[in-house]
Amino acid sequence: MLWEVFVRSRRGLSHVHAGSLHASDAAMALRNARDVYTRRNEGVSIWVVPAAEITASSPDEKEQFFDPAGDKVYRHPTFYELPAEVRHL
Amino acid sequence: MDFDALLAADARIEPRDRMPDGYRRTLIRQIAQHAHSEIIGMQPEGDWITRAPSLRRKAILLAKVQDEAGHGLYLYSAAETLGVDRADLLDLLHSGRQRYSSIFNYPALGWADVGTIGWLVDGAAIVNQVPICRCSYGPYARAMVRICKEESFHQRQGFELLLTLAHGTAGQRAMAQDAVDRWWWPSLMMFGPPDEESPNTAQSMAWGIKRHSNDELRQRFVDMTVPQAEVLGLTLPDRDLSFDGEHWRYGEIDWAEFRAVLRGDGPCNAERIARRRAAHDDGAWVREAADAYAAKGVA
Amino acid sequence: MSLAGYVLGLADDALVLAQRTSEWTARAPTLEEDVALANIALDLLGQARYLLTYAGAEEGAGRDEDALAYRRPSSEFRNVHLVELPNGDFGRTIARLLVFSAYRYELLTRLADSADPTLAAVAAKGVKEVAYHRDHAAQWTVRLGAGTTESRRRMGAGLADVWPYTPELFTEESAALVAAGVAVDPVSLSEPWLAFVSGVLTSAGLVVPDVAAAPGGGRRGVHTDAMGPLLDELQSLHRAHPGAVW
Numbered sequence: 124m125l126w127e128v129f130v131r132s133r134r135g136l137s138h139v140h141a142g143s144l145h146a147s148d149a150a151m152a153l154r155n156a157r158d159v160y161t162r163r164n165e166g167v168s169i170w171v172v173p174a175a176e177i178t179a180s181s182p183d184e185k186e187q188f189f190d191p192a193g194d195k196v197y198r199h200p201t202f203y204e205l206p207a208e209v210r211h212l
Numbered sequence: 213m214d215f216d217a218l219l220a221a222d223a224r225i226e227p228r229d230r231m232p233d234g235y236r237r238t239l240i241r242q243i244a245q246h247a248h249s250e251i252i253g254m255q256p257e258g259d260w261i262t263r264a265p266s267l268r269r270k271a272i273l274l275a276k277v278q279d280e281a282g283h284g285l286y287l288y289s290a291a292e293t294l295g296v297d298r299a300d301l302l303d304l305l306h307s308g309r310q311r312y313s314s315i316f317n318y319p320a321l322g323w324a325d326v327g328t329i330g331w332l333v334d335g336a337a338i339v340n341q342v343p344i345c346r347c348s349y350g351p352y353a354r355a356m357v358r359i360c361k362e363e364s365f366h367q368r369q370g371f372e373l374l375l376t377l378a379h380g381t382a383g384q385r386a387m388a389q390d391a392v393d394r395w396w397w398p399s400l401m402m403f404g405p406p407d408e409e410s411p412n413t414a415q416s417m418a419w420g421i422k423r424h425s426n427d428e429l430r431q432r433f434v435d436m437t438v439p440q441a442e443v444l445g446l447t448l449p450d451r452d453l454s455f456d457g458e459h460w461r462y463g464e465i466d467w468a469e470f471r472a473v474l475r476g477d478g479p480c481n482a483e484r485i486a487r488r489r490a491a492h493d494d495g496a497w498v499r500e501a502a503d504a505y506a507a508k509g510v511a
Numbered sequence: 512m513s514l515a516g517y518v519l520g521l522a523d524d525a526l527v528l529a530q531r532t533s534e535w536t537a538r539a540p541t542l543e544e545d546v547a548l549a550n551i552a553l554d555l556l557g558q559a560r561y562l563l564t565y566a567g568a569e570e571g572a573g574r575d576e577d578a579l580a581y582r583r584p585s586s587e588f589r590n591v592h593l594v595e596l597p598n599g600d601f602g603r604t605i606a607r608l609l610v611f612s613a614y615r616y617e618l619l620t621r622l623a624d625s626a627d628p629t630l631a632a633v634a635a636k637g638v639k640e641v642a643y644h645r646d647h648a649a650q651w652t653v654r655l656g657a658g659t660t661e662s663r664r665r666m667g668a669g670l671a672d673v674w675p676y677t678p679e680l681f682t683e684e685s686a687a688l689v690a691a692g693v694a695v696d697p698v699s700l701s702e703p704w705l706a707f708v709s710g711v712l713t714s715a716g717l718v719v720p721d722v723a724a725a726p727g728g729g730r731r732g733v734h735t736d737a738m739g740p741l742l743d744e745l746q747s748l749h750r751a752h753p754g755a756v757w
Binding site for chain 2 (some may be wrong): 124125142143145147150151157159161162179181182
């Protein structure tokens with residue numbers, strides 16, 4: 124069974140996808156992840172998730188999912204023009 | 213964006229993107245062959261772990277060969293994103309239907325071979341692999357970034373080992389020269405046949421799987437390695453080696469030998485596969501037990 | 512027994528089991544397990560190196576870790592017989608790892624409070640490693656014991672193979688070092704060790720084997736037939752080049 128491995132590299136940071144591995148159960152997946160993906164001190168915490176349990180967006184839906192966010196420039200602070208003398212805003 | 217537009221923009225292709233069948237097949241074959249090479253490559257050096265002549269070297273070698281198992285695992289995982297299963301790929305390896313790098317069909321006859329494999333074989337592998345970090349297929353490129361990062365110590369430990377032998381007793385020095393004599397030409401062959409005999413190169417380049425031609429990478433390796441051999445004080449077994457002001461020119465490669473080893477007539481082909489199959493077959497009951505235990509749902 | 516002698520026993524157990532465990536390289540049932548076993552071997556090798564270096568310093572005869580690992584005859588190795596036994600199949604390997612790491616866990620936990628600061632420091636570091644080895648072995652013991660009929664048979668057989676060598680772990684060594692608070696009394700480890708191991712065996716649906724104890728003698732330099740070939744493989748290259756630096 125294929126598992127996806129997420130590793131927190133140090134406190135304060137999010138878990139980041141590190142890679143995949145095989146294991147027959149969750150306990151084994153966690154330990155295999157420790158042995159395979161944190162040999163060089165890369166982690167302080169690990170998540171493992173069965174690859175089949177991940178629901179992913181499809182590239183076919185990419186346009187309707189993500190393109191509409193492209194023109195909402197007013198969501199970004201750089202959209203707004205301020206007088207040069209204004210501070211702390 | 214469709215496949216061609218992504219390639220044209222030098223963007224990465226990801227697992228769920230539409231891709232031509234040929235691209236998928238080529239990648240599966242190349243990544244699997246790369247993964248097989250990592251795990252078969254554990255054998256020649258692995259046999260020296262129990263015989264390493266100092267505890268420091270034993271720890272280094274064990275960690276290095278362990279990395280190769282990890283690298284095989286990363287690469288099988290990358291191949292699995294293309295819709296194949298590791299178990300099926302291993303079957304293809306065990307039944308001889310997929311290849312691994314023919315360099316691992318040469319024997320590691322002495323301790324100096326461990327250093328020479330690190331210096332020359334891993335050195336050549338790194339020259340081959342660094343451009344794959346920019347390969348068009350995302351999972352393969354990411355696996356390769358991790359591998360290249362971890363491998364940076366592999367070549368160094370080999371060089372250091374050889375340097376120690378080259379400055380050691382007469383026996384150690386002879387051991388080092390003998391190993392370099394045996395591994396030099398096979399390591400040049402690792403870059404594959406000359407460009408004019410490499411029919412798939414153009415397509416792989418167009419797909420962004422390959423970034424440089426075989427001869428280009430081979431020349432890069434020779435140019436890097438010749439000055440290192442001088443530092444070691446060891447001779448490379450090629451009388452035609454000469455510097456033309458820009459590059460180190462090397463002599464004729466024995467491609468008949470390359471093809472024979474590739475065909476399965478190398479010194480260790482049968483032994484490597486037999487050992488790999490034995491490990492797989494001996495472990496079958498363990499894998500079955502783990503699956504049966506998981507199926508009971510108590511874990 | 513001298514302090515150096517006691518430390519050598521601790522070192523040799525780790526060195527010899529590291530050597531055995533590293534024999535699994537490129538032979539494990541899965542790639543993941545190959546990586547896991549190499550981690551265990553590297554931990555044990557690390558413990559051995561610290562302890563050999565310390566034993567050499569205590570002895571005061573100028574022997575470093577390599578002099579002790581590579582240039583002692585079998586009769587000067589002080590490891591227990593359990594660690595020198597051939598690996599056998601994966602079931603026996605896991606059975607040995609379970610009983611050994613459960614023993615070493617109890618030992619290092621107590622040794623972390625040793626009156627000898629060097630030993631205490633090495634033990635405090637090692638106990639974290641051995642806790643993981645013990646867990647790894649326990650997990651597999653349960654999986655194999657409760658997996659298939661075949662795995663249950665093999666796990667039981669592996670356990671029966673190694674069990675006769677466990678009484679040697681709890682044989683009294685040096686009353687003087689124990690009294691001084693430097694060494695741990697092995698006899699005191701037997702009870703917590705058995706509690707842990709039998710708990711794992713119960714979870715695995717296995718029972719403590721009813722087998723006679725093997726004679727022992729490893730701490731006195733008396734070894735089984737397996738030790739000679741193991742040392743040949745470990746030492747022959749090093750010995751073939753006297754005075755060489757590697």
